[in-house]
Amino acid sequence: MELEADFNMLTSDKFRDECGVVAVFAHPEAEKLAYLGLHALQHRGQESAGIVSSDGLNLHQHKAMGLVADIFTEDVLSRLRGSLALGHTRYSTAGDSALLNAQPIVVQSNKGAIAVAHNGNLVNAVEVRGRLERQGSIFQTNSDTEVIVHLIALSKEHTLPEAMADALRQVEGAFSLVMMSTDRVFAVRDPRGFRPLAMGRIPALEGQTRDTVVFASETCAFDLIGADYVRDVKPGELVVVGPEGITSQFYAKAAPQSSCIFEHVYFSRPDSRVFGRAVQTSREELGREMARESPVEADVVVPVPDSGVTAAVGYAAESGIPFRFGLIRNHYVGRTFIEPSQSVRDFGVKLKLNPVRSLLEGKRVVLIDDSIVRGTTSRKIVRLIRGAGAKEVHMRISCPPTISPCYYGVDTPSKNQLIAANKSVEEIREYIGADSLAYLSLEGLKRACGEGPQISYCSACYTGSYPTNIVDVEEILPAAVRR
Ligand code: SF4
Numbered sequence: 156m157e158l159e160a161d162f163n164m165l166t167s168d169k170f171r172d173e174c175g176v177v178a179v180f181a182h183p184e185a186e187k188l189a190y191l192g193l194h195a196l197q198h199r200g201q202e203s204a205g206i207v208s209s210d211g212l213n214l215h216q217h218k219a220m221g222l223v224a225d226i227f228t229e230d231v232l233s234r235l236r237g238s239l240a241l242g243h244t245r246y247s248t249a250g251d252s253a254l255l256n257a258q259p260i261v262v263q264s265n266k267g268a269i270a271v272a273h274n275g276n277l278v279n280a281v282e283v284r285g286r287l288e289r290q291g292s293i294f295q296t297n298s299d300t301e302v303i304v305h306l307i308a309l310s311k312e313h314t315l316p317e318a319m320a321d322a323l324r325q326v327e328g329a330f331s332l333v334m335m336s337t338d339r340v341f342a343v344r345d346p347r348g349f350r351p352l353a354m355g356r357i358p359a360l361e362g363q364t365r366d367t368v369v370f371a372s373e374t375c376a377f378d379l380i381g382a383d384y385v386r387d388v389k390p391g392e393l394v395v396v397g398p399e400g401i402t403s404q405f406y407a408k409a410a411p412q413s414s415c416i417f418e419h420v421y422f423s424r425p426d427s428r429v430f431g432r433a434v435q436t437s438r439e440e441l442g443r444e445m446a447r448e449s450p451v452e453a454d455v456v457v458p459v460p461d462s463g464v465t466a467a468v469g470y471a472a473e474s475g476i477p478f479r480f481g482l483i484r485n486h487y488v489g490r491t492f493i494e495p496s497q498s499v500r501d502f503g504v505k506l507k508l509n510p511v512r513s514l515l516e517g518k519r520v521v522l523i524d525d526s527i528v529r530g531t532t533s534r535k536i537v538r539l540i541r542g543a544g545a546k547e548v549h550m551r552i553s554c555p556p557t558i559s560p561c562y563y564g565v566d567t568p569s570k571n572q573l574i575a576a577n578k579s580v581e582e583i584r585e586y587i588g589a590d591s592l593a594y595l596s597l598e599g600l601k602r603a604c605g606e607g608p609q610i611s612y613c614s615a616c617y618t619g620s621y622p623t624n625i626v627d628v629e630e631i632l633p634a635a636v637r638r
Contacts, residue, residue, distance in 0.1 A: 173350070173422065173564045174258075174274040175199035175372045177242040178333035180340040180396040182357065182367040186235040189242035192369070192376035193223045198424060199274070199372060200246035203257035207270040208237030209337045214268045218257040241335045243272035246566065256298040259335075264308035266315045267336050273300040274372055275329030275350045276564040278623050283325060302326065316341070316395050320406035323393070327623055329415075329563035331388070333370050339397035342370040343406075347413040347622055348390030349563045349613060351429040355382035368396045373427035387431055390414075413613035413622040415563065419604045420554045421525045422565070425465050432605050435465060440603035441553040441595060442469020442523065449593035450474060451521060451549045455514065457481035459524040459536060466553040467523035476521060481514045481540070504535040516544030525553050527583065528567075530574035534587040541588070550589040555597050555617040556580065562625050567616065 175196025179185040186208045193204055204226050205218030215235050219226040223244060243258040259272040277283075280299030283306070288294065292305045306322030307315075315336055323330075329349035334341040344352050355377040357367040369382045377384055388394055391409055395402045414430045415422075419437040423429045445466065456478045458467035471478035488506050499505065520540055527533045537548050556575030560567040570576045574583055584592035595603075597617055606612055615621045 173199055173246060173566070174272075175244045175376075176272045176274050176331065176333045176352070176370070177372070177376055178272075178335065178340045178342060178370040179240045180368040181238055181363075181365055183238060183360070183363075185238050185240035185367075186232050188357075188367075188369065188380045189240035190223065190227050190232060191379050192371050193227075193242040193244050195376040195379045195424075196244055196372055197223055199422065200244040202246055203253060204242070204244040205257050205259050205272075206232075206235055206240055206242045207259045207261055207272075207335065208235040208241075209239040209335060210237045211239075211337060214261055214270055214335070214337065216259065216261050216270070218254065218259075220254055220257070239335055239338070239340055241270050241272050241333050241340075256296050258298075258300060260296065260298070260300055260304055262304050262308060266307070266318055269304065269307060269315070270335045271300060271304055272333050273303070274331045274352075274564060275345065276562060277302060277326050277330065278328035278562050278625055279326060280328070303330070303332070315339070316393060316402075316404070319343070320393055320404065323406050331372065339395060340368070340370070341396075342388045342394045344388045344390050344392060346391035346407045346410040347613070348430070349413055349415050351414070351418060351423070352388040353377070353428070354385045354388055354394065356385050357382045368401065370394075373423050373429055375424045375427040378426070384428060411622065412611045414610060415565070416600060416604055416612035416614050417554070417561075417565065417616065420600070421462055430610055432610065437604045438465035438553070439469035439472075441600065442466035442471070443473040444469075444599035444603045445523075445551045445553060445593070445595050446470045446473035448596060448599055449551055451519075451551075451591060453519040453521045453547070453549060455479045455481060455518050456521045456523060457515070457540070459522065460484040460508070462525045463523040463553070466525065470521065470523055470551065474521075479511075479514045481511050481520065481543075482508045482536070483511060484508055501535045501538060504532065504539060508536065508539065510539050510543035512543045515540060518545055519547040520545045520549065522548055522550045522589070523553065524550065526557060527552055527574060527587070528557065529572055530578075530583060530586050533589075537588045547590045548588075549591045550584075550587065550593075552592075552594045554600050555594050555614075556583075557616050559616050559619040559621075561616050562621065562623075563613065563615075565616075 177192030179188045189206050203220045204223045207216040241259045259270040261270045277299040280302045307318050310318035310321040312318040312321045330345045331350035331352040332343040355369045391407045393406045423434045425435040456471040458464040558576045
């Protein structure tokens with residue numbers, strides 16, 4: 156039991172990813188492209204996935220708990236044939252009701268069948284849901300996305316795009332949505348642009364009369380399906396792709412942009428472009444900024460794999476200290492394992508990471524990671540590195556201390572579990588057992604991620620200052636409904 160808790164702590168002592176969405180318009184194998192897109196977005200959510208396709212007349216769906224590769228067999232995909240498709244991969248807190256909340260959500264409305272897939276979190280979902288329930292709406296799930304679906308279905312507007320715009324004006328928070336009717340695909344971002352959503356294009360195949368239009372949370376999905384990045388869906392924009400072509404409208408007044416800076420620090424893949432900027436560039440810059448802000452005399456720069464790797468490359472390049480893979484990650488660790496009868500210290504961490512003694516022995520090590528959430532894992536990793544003979548361990552974190560939870564679609568622990576909300580940097584250093592500890596400054600973070608006239612970021616989890624009104628959903632809703 157104790158070892159299992161130790162292992163679970165290792166896997167949970169990170170911010171949880173959120174969701175990934177993908178949409179395909181006009182391709183003879185749309186369901187397969189959606190499937191491949193979800194593969195590329197698997198890092199954004201590993202607990203459930205779903206695909207809905209349209210053959211022009213009807214929507215067909217399949218959703219299940221688990222990983223994309225396990226859920227969608229040849230047989231399942233053959234039942235999802237269509238030329239339009241939506242896909243969703245989701246992180247949620249595991250629980251019996253989780254499949255109920257898997258997406259895309261499909262509903263029949265007086266405007267026809269609609270499928271919706273959502274990345275983000277609404278901050279006024281409880282309030283709007285209460286109002287709708289008092290008016291007689293019956294909810295099938297406890298997901299905030301269903302609020303949007305009901306608002307669309309109840310809208311008095313006559314066309315689907317107008318009904319969507321009407322619904323979206325009534326919700327607040329983070330939403331990058333892809334939606335589908337039997338003959339159209341819709342893509343939307345909230346007016347602050349919290350979560351990414353990009354549009355791409357695949358040139359028409361021989362015999363096809365039009366290009367395929369695709370949308371995805373991250374552009375790494377485009378690379379896998381051979382799509383070219385066209386542009387981002389803009390904050391507050393509703394893009395409609397149908398037989399008439401591509402149209403676009405801004406359904407709400409522009410709000411100050413608050414794109415999630417943590418997408419660049421941790422969530423998005425380094426080979427993606429999010430908010431119009433290459434993640435690799437930002438992440439390497441984070442390392443360079445850290446090296447300038449918090450230099451230290453050392454022999455090697457070692458990343459905590461995988462998320463610390465790119466920042467460590469930047470730190471090494473700027474400082475001139477050699478980069479080494481001093482920690483090797485076992486990528487094949489599952490949730491079940493046989494524990495030794497003699498308890499091994501830090502067994503859970505050792506299952507996943509192993510220090511390379513020949514690189515670390517007698518060395519002064521700069522250890523690079525992207526965050527410290529509860530501090531328990533960092534403490535174990537520092538102990539591992541020392542156990543492999545390192546003389547000194549200097550920890551560098553590629554963002555400021557995380558002091559507040561996220562309400563915009565990232566599963567963070569509550570404030571009392573965030574170590575930086577409760578301890579000073581010196582107290583954290585002492586707790587994790589490092590010789591020195593430094594976080595990147597907020598200014599350094601924003602500079603590294605290119606904040607300027609083109610883009611401005613949300614950094615509320617580092618400042619506690621939120622860009623929207625916040626109702627503390629943690630106190631009202633079970634964690635399973637948050638994305
Ligand atoms: Fe991103 Fe943090 Fe803002 Fe949440 S609070 S959207 S994790 S920057």
